[in-house]
Amino acid sequence: MAPRACPSWCRAPTTTGPTAVAEACGYDRSTVHLVTLPIAHNWTLTHGMMATFHAGGTLVLAPSADPDVAFPLIAKERVTDTGAVPGVALLWIEATEWLDDDLSSLRPIADGGTKLNPELAKRVEPALGCRLQQAFGMAEGLCGFHRADDPEEIRLVSQGLPVSPLDELRVVDSADQEVAAGEPGELLARGPYTVRGYYRAPEHNARAFTGDGFYRTGDVVRLLPTGHVVFEGRVKDQINRGGDKIACEELENHLLAPPACA
Incomplete structure (x- = not known):
């Protein structure tokens, strides 16, 4: 029997994640990327290690995101790109008031993991002297970043565009019907x-x-007319802590496990 042909959406990819990330972020041989977050996370593997190596750049690993550790490395290695979660971004902003390390080599700082509050987003560029690049992604694949020419009003409120032109997004209601333009709904990705x-x-x-073949991400988003994704919450009863997903039901079960809590 001849093998059954796959639908077009399940055939071998023509654009890999690291390739698309490197192109979307403008990486080249001059890129020096600093990873301060756990390297085993999908974001640091793709945006940090794999995309940097694909572009022929240099990877710098920090043992901690503490500004007392990260800032001297940025100055010493002339780091051009790095990533942070909102809590780290806030810590770095505050640290510029008492640390005087040279951060002038930084081009963008990508922020993801959880949604960055617009008021905090406004403080990143004046404090760190580099461009804010919001990002989104998931272990199942889909990821996105702002581009270098995205205007400030887009960069402050949205989390970016998918990295590959072959990425397909749908935003649907509970009946899998596409919502009206600009309305929130669950994000489906392929x-x-x-x-x-x-x-x-x-x-x-x-x-x-x-x-x-569309993956149900569980994320509630809306799309701007430009195609940029704005994350609004989760369909599932789930906590997102710095990119780590915690099921509320599992947490409740642990809390109720001791006899005194039953």
């Missing part, structure tokens, strides 16, 4: 580096993917 299914999990895959 593309060359987004997973097609979880390993040996057919029942979960039936819930996590649509029939035509």
